[in-house]
Amino acid sequence: MDRKPFLSDNAASVHPHVWEAMRLADQPDSPYDGDQISARLDARFSELFGRECAAIWIATGTAANCLALATMCQPHGAVVCHEEAHIEVDEGGAPGFFLHGAKLMLASGDGAKITPEGIAALIDPIRDDVHQVQPHAISITQASEYGLSYRLGELAAIGQFARERGLGLHMDGARFANAAAFLGGNASEAAGPVDTLSFGCIKNGGMSAEALVLFDPAQADLVKYRRKRAGHLQCKGRYLAAQILAMLDGDLWLANARAANGAAAEIGQAASDRLMYPVEANEVFMRLTATEREALRAQGFDFYDWGAESARFVTAWNTAQDDAVALRRAIASL
Amino acid sequence: MDRKPFLSDNAASVHPHVWEAMRLADQPDSPYDGDQISARLDARFSELFGRECAAIWIATGTAANCLALATMCQPHGAVVCHEEAHIEVDEGGAPGFFLHGAKLMLASGDGAKITPEGIAALIDPIRDDVHQVQPHAISITQASEYGLSYRLGELAAIGQFARERGLGLHMDGARFANAAAFLGGNASEAAGPVDTLSFGCIKNGGMSAEALVLFDPAQADLVKYRRKRAGHLQCKGRYLAAQILAMLDGDLWLANARAANGAAAEIGQAASDRLMYPVEANEVFMRLTATEREALRAQGFDFYDWGAESARFVTAWNTAQDDAVALRRAIASL
Amino acid sequence: MDRKPFLSDNAASVHPHVWEAMRLADQPDSPYDGDQISARLDARFSELFGRECAAIWIATGTAANCLALATMCQPHGAVVCHEEAHIEVDEGGAPGFFLHGAKLMLASGDGAKITPEGIAALIDPIRDDVHQVQPHAISITQASEYGLSYRLGELAAIGQFARERGLGLHMDGARFANAAAFLGGNASEAAGPVDTLSFGCIKNGGMSAEALVLFDPAQADLVKYRRKRAGHLQCKGRYLAAQILAMLDGDLWLANARAANGAAAEIGQAASDRLMYPVEANEVFMRLTATEREALRAQGFDFYDWGAESARFVTAWNTAQDDAVALRRAIASL
Amino acid sequence: MDRKPFLSDNAASVHPHVWEAMRLADQPDSPYDGDQISARLDARFSELFGRECAAIWIATGTAANCLALATMCQPHGAVVCHEEAHIEVDEGGAPGFFLHGAKLMLASGDGAKITPEGIAALIDPIRDDVHQVQPHAISITQASEYGLSYRLGELAAIGQFARERGLGLHMDGARFANAAAFLGGNASEAAGPVDTLSFGCIKNGGMSAEALVLFDPAQADLVKYRRKRAGHLQCKGRYLAAQILAMLDGDLWLANARAANGAAAEIGQAASDRLMYPVEANEVFMRLTATEREALRAQGFDFYDWGAESARFVTAWNTAQDDAVALRRAIASL
Known part of the structure; x- marks a missing residue:
């Protein structure tokens, strides 16, 4: 049967348009991310989100998440996430590796979504002293582990909370497209005020490329050094960039x-x-x-x-x- | 012009047979390395090398090298390599990251090759005390950074030295195929007595997959946990496994x-x-x-x-x- | 008032006998732990516990705990402890640092004590695959954060559980003396079948030295390399060793x-x-x-x-x- | 004989004044560095150096050096030092541990001193790309491993070079007092324009305390979190602070x-x-x-x-x- x-x-299999774009990339160009296809990512995502950003290809969501978090959490800090978040439950301890031993702090919340209230309940009791690890960042998942999409108001509230507390805000968007589609198709609205976004392609018809979107492009340098250091700078990067651009072409x-x-x-x-x-x-x-x-x-x-x-x-x-x-x-x- | x-x-572009194998992989299968293509790697490489080994796909040589070294060097130890070795000069500090701060100890040698004598000259002066970092492993490059191939006798001598000193022995084979071809085409001879081999495919017509070959298959578990933790376990791994098998098919x-x-x-x-x-x-x-x-x-x-x-x-x-x-x-x- | x-x-202040021992140590001797006072620790603790062990001075309980755990938990693994354990709550993320990103897994239990049942409830649902961090060790606290002492039967049960699961067993004994005194004064009984023990002195009248006791003396080398690497090998170690011996002298x-x-x-x-x-x-x-x-x-x-x-x-x-x-x-x- | x-x-033995200060500290006070003696360090060192600084006790020079470097070198960067520097040769790989895998770059120089020219010769060939680790900081040793003292002009030149290249500048002052005495007894002149100084006491009559001096007091927070995380925050810190103050009292x-x-x-x-x-x-x-x-x-x-x-x-x-x-x-x- x-x-x-x-x-x-x-x-899932790879979408024909992705295959086609990869084939078109199959000609000589500069190695790593010096090729003409990779060079188009920043502008393409800036257009998509309506604000200047840097976009960097990475082969897996795990690595994209962790490299994003490395821009906002020092080794002695912590990242707040839902207790069922992928970075906590399903990434084999990658955040501990990429963040050099930083902790994940686990908030509760219905449907694997977290709220300012839930985060405050978690971090407010932390004494402001060196004996306790301090939160440096928040990571949310759009759509959540239970397939729920954060609404614009929810994102705005978390963003404001993060700013007030001086915390970075990351979005794991392994299924960002599904959330954006559900919310009406506007990428910027679905991302809200996050600082970094792991823009997922692989679960959505891609093969081996996610885009790490940095809404502060000044962070790109750090991410690129760390990407290389993590063995994630592929020498034929154009095949990854091509996948991502194919996903964006014609929406x-x-x-x-x-x-x-x-x-x-x-x-x-x-x-x-x-x-x-x-x-x-x-x-x-x-x-x-x-x-x-x-x-x-x-x-x-x-x-x-x-x-x-x-x-x-x-x-x-x-x-x-x-x-x-x-x-x-x-x-x-x- | x-x-x-x-x-x-x-x-360089990707070889047509590699493309073809990737296309054949484009059908539903289990994620990560649970697919039927990935499952063939161990046996295929065991056949190639004439002895039991485990073979694990990894997207870059940098990551393959570092994950291999992680089986043989503890965080407080060191890896001996040539001072112009890729892991020292061109991998953005990846060994320091993957090995949690272990050192590289830099040996000299003509043509970026190292010898037991050169290694001994480097490590013999190290006092056997906790103040000095102790060598745990050796890494050689086949073919070397200057395109030189280690001969069988040279490999045997290094292997014996490593055993005598209780050091692991890794081979960075980003251009292993070129060395093997030069040496007569026998994979086992070109690898000599190394414990781990980064079997390069990407520079030789592949796209995004190297094979990490572990001649002690019991190490596979460690590498697989560390691969995941480093964000290198791709969910559509079958496209990587297919590339590697295509490289082996028909030699x-x-x-x-x-x-x-x-x-x-x-x-x-x-x-x-x-x-x-x-x-x-x-x-x-x-x-x-x-x-x-x-x-x-x-x-x-x-x-x-x-x-x-x-x-x-x-x-x-x-x-x-x-x-x-x-x-x-x-x-x-x- | x-x-x-x-x-x-x-x-608390330092006990007069500790002061006296430190003063007696104030004469020339070999640096680090090469002095005659440090040399006595192994035998003295072997006598105390009635079995061969290695004992190593370390300036803080945090470092002692973490160096102990480093003998039993790899960077990609986890340590099970109580959710209110000192290593989780009050050590500033030190386990993440010393264990290179390994996780703490938090078990519940009355009075900050954990049981085989509680640990099993925590770790049994963990899938045996690379996506989830696997437990490598258990850490218990004697006396617990709420001043409760594990009884012999409780320790035996946890020890058996640890062995069955292949997990290391560590005891944070910042207040080990208080537990041992409560239990009747037998050090061996109060330690039970643990593999490593942070034998606290500082809270008990010492100044700046805890003893890390390794019931597998073969682990001493690893701990000593790691202690040095963590900047914890003091050059005038005899003043630390003297504190510890003073604590043992005359019980x-x-x-x-x-x-x-x-x-x-x-x-x-x-x-x-x-x-x-x-x-x-x-x-x-x-x-x-x-x-x-x-x-x-x-x-x-x-x-x-x-x-x-x-x-x-x-x-x-x-x-x-x-x-x-x-x-x-x-x-x-x- | x-x-x-x-x-x-x-x-060497501990100076009587140090002993005396420790005995005077032997009364109840707040734990860690909340005591009244620790509280005096910042002002005392600011007075000594004639400019505002933070001063933090740490039990070993190795830890002081590494915590200082952690304020100026990210995990993907490197610290330039002399090839015979203590941090390279004699600290058991501690910089790799504390800096999460950052590299040491080894410059040559007579008498274990380095110069702007020597550093430039080392780092100028480094390509400004992610494949090569970039220098983030310089560490010099005053007095050097061969007992040589950097003169004011030499320090000024290195300081200017560091500023021009955007590099932090650290001084390992395990024997800072000896250099300062040789140079005329002015602490500020002997330190020159460094950003951080490991002010050695232990080799100079202390027991178990060095002072980490931060000429940018804003870095104190980072160092204090990292000190705790490294297990170096002793609960009876007043005995360490007392040693340091005793060293400064009456010069x-x-x-x-x-x-x-x-x-x-x-x-x-x-x-x-x-x-x-x-x-x-x-x-x-x-x-x-x-x-x-x-x-x-x-x-x-x-x-x-x-x-x-x-x-x-x-x-x-x-x-x-x-x-x-x-x-x-x-x-x-x-």
Whole structure:
């Protein structure tokens, strides 16, 4: 039986336009990021966000997140994030490595989103002395680990809080496109007032390139030295830059995200009472018993269990509409 | 005028077979290195080297070198290498990052090769006490920074020295294929008794994947944790694994290296009295005055100055034979 | 009015026997730890614990803890400790520094003690893959942050758990003497089956030396290299070694701890219904309202608030019996 | 036979005034550096140097040097120092640890002193790109490893060079007092325009405290967080602060240094043709054959060989004048 994949978007095939751009990059040029394609990134992202920024290709979201955080957190400081944030749970301790032992401070919050109140509750009790690690930065995830999108007002509030406390603000945007698509398609609004953004491409039809966007371009130098030092400066960088530009051309990033979000929305309509969270990106979390999950798998659907009583379904840019409909119906029929 | 490129092999185009393999990988599979292509690496390299080994894809030589060294050097130790080794001169301090502050100890040696005698001269004066950093490992480069290939006897001698001193032995093989081709095409002989090998593909027709070969497969776990922690575990790893396998299939790695070596040899024949080193791989270092270099550039040849009185020409898998011949003649005519 | 100090034991004066030993050390000898006094530590602690161990002086408990943990946790691993452990809360991120970015994993437990069940609840859900940091070691505190002493059976259970899981086991013994005194005065029983012990002296009448005890003496080399590398190898180490030996001579460590424990017990008898924890060392935690605390301070007692509704009283080797009695009465009269 | 010690100043006994100050500190006060003695350091050093500075006690010169360098060198940068500098040769890799993998760049220079020209020769060839580690700071040693004192003009020139290149400037002053005494006794002149100074006390009659002097007091916060994080914040810090103040009181630091320098000068007069370097502090390096060294040792003199053909004699604050005279005569009689 043909399997219908809802495991993750992180292993989906590469979009044809990305392939095409990579092929066009297959001619001699300068190594590293000295090529003509890499040179276009800053301007292209400045245009996208409507303000001057630097954009730097990096092969993984983990490295992009960590290099971003290195611009805002010293080794003796800490980064506040949600207790289920990817940087805490799924990056193999990379922040500790890239930040030379800095800590992650774990805030609570519904749907893996954090709020100024939640952050304040975490950091206000910290004594202002050398015995306790002090927060230097905040990292939020757009869309969150549960597929929720921060609204403009929420972002503004966190941004203001960060400024008041003198904290840097980073956004892990592994699924930034999905959040932006959900929020109406405006990149700048979806990013809000963050200082740095890991602009995800790989889960959205790319192959091996994310863009680290620095809204303070003066930080680019630091990131570039650290990228090299982390073994992340690829000598044929033009193939990475090309992927990113292909995602932006003709707003492919939004089109792909809309397709994925649409499929997720389709599934979400199966049974609103099963939904753990509203569907605001390309992930659907549903309460399903072990027996029900078994039944779905028996019908060819692949997905991850999420704890003992629920399941996670992830759609991708290339999720077949038929598969989404089939899954919706299968759940509805349980 | 069409430029004839001899700047470096590190930005050459990607070989068609590599492209083809990447396209074949463009179908759903498990993420990270759980895919069926990545799963083939260990066996394929074990076959190539005639002994059991683990092989792990990594996007850059810098990261491959550093992750290899992390298996053999503790943070309070040191790695002995040549004073002009890539890890010392051109990797932006990556060893210091990956090894948590371990030192590089710099040995001298003709043609950027090191010998047991040279290493002993460096480390024998080190007092065996905690005030001085102790060597934990040796790193050699095959072919060397000057395009010289370690012979079997040289490798055996270093290997024996390393064992006697209890030091790990790493080989930076960014141009391993070129050395192996020069030495007769036997991978195992070209690697000698090293514990770890950064098996280069990118300079030899690949795009974004090197293979880290661990001749003690028990070290694979450590490397995999550290690879993840360094943000180097790509979620669509199958595209990297595919590149590496394509290089091995039908011995493409040797064919490409032989082509590059052949072009270098052609150039080397221009003027034996100008040669700084014998041509044993795909690099040619020649004494050329500034005026002579200017004359060559005026004829369309691109290359790097190497100090004030010489130049470096690097060939690649796709160097046009006509270009090499033209360069040979141009130099001979100076 | 004369203040009666119950703030902490960490700034108490130095015991006369310690002073005397330091003065006796004030003659020429070899630098660092090559002197005759440092040379006696291994044997002296082996005798104390009834098994072969290495003992190394270190100026602070923070450094002792971290150097101990460095023998059992790799940079990509984690140390399990209580969420209120000193290494997590009060050491300024030192474990992250000394362990090169390794994580602390925070277990819950009454009275800042942890149990095999609590640890299992924390680490069992960790997937055995490279995306999640794996535990390498456990650290417990004897006596705990709330002045509770692990009993022999508790220590045995944690030791067995650690062995079964392949985890190192460290004991932060900043107040080890107080626990040992409470448990009957047998050092070996109070340490249980730990691999490393930070044997505290400073809070117990010393000035500037703790002893790091390694029950696997083969680890001493690693610790000594790391101690030097951390700038903790003092050239006049004999003054530190002398402090430690003075603490052991005639079981001064136990006598001092008994004095402190006795004073704490005295205070604890003031009002058993106010006690948050039984008094098993030299700390007393009591429920006291802000008004009550104010009243005590007005009578000359210094102590720390412990949250909004309680207070912490710490006694030391030199706490005046009269002061303890006075505090007991003052609390009883509230 | 009574041995006459010229091995090193690093294990000499503690000066009576230092002992006395420590005893006076033996009364209750706030822990860490919150005590009244520590609180006096900033003002006392500001007075000594005639400009505002912060002064922080640290137990070892290694830690003081590294914490100073951490204010001026990022993890991806480098510190330029002499190839025989203590931080390179004798600190067990501590700079790599404290600076998170930053490099030391080794300049040459007579008598272990470096010059703007020597530094320029080292760093000018470094390409301004991410592939090569960039210098962030310079560290010089006053007096140098060979007992030479930088003159005011030399310090001014290095200071100007550092400013022009945007590099921080640190001075390792393990024997700063000896240099200052040699230069006339003015602390400010002996420090020149450095940004940070490790003001040594231990080799000059102290026990376990050096002062890190920050001529930009705004850096004190960073150093204090890093000191804690490195396990160097002792809870009974008043005993360290007391040592330092005792050294400054009545210019004991200069008196002690003058005594040591005088003894070295005495020895230096034995045979000017044997002197490898002029005697400008408390170290004497002399050409002496193995036979001659053996003869001296047979007469009761203890000292270190310095290579195969010379010896190092170090005097201390308490070197007996008779011993120095005896050594002078013994050498003269060889």
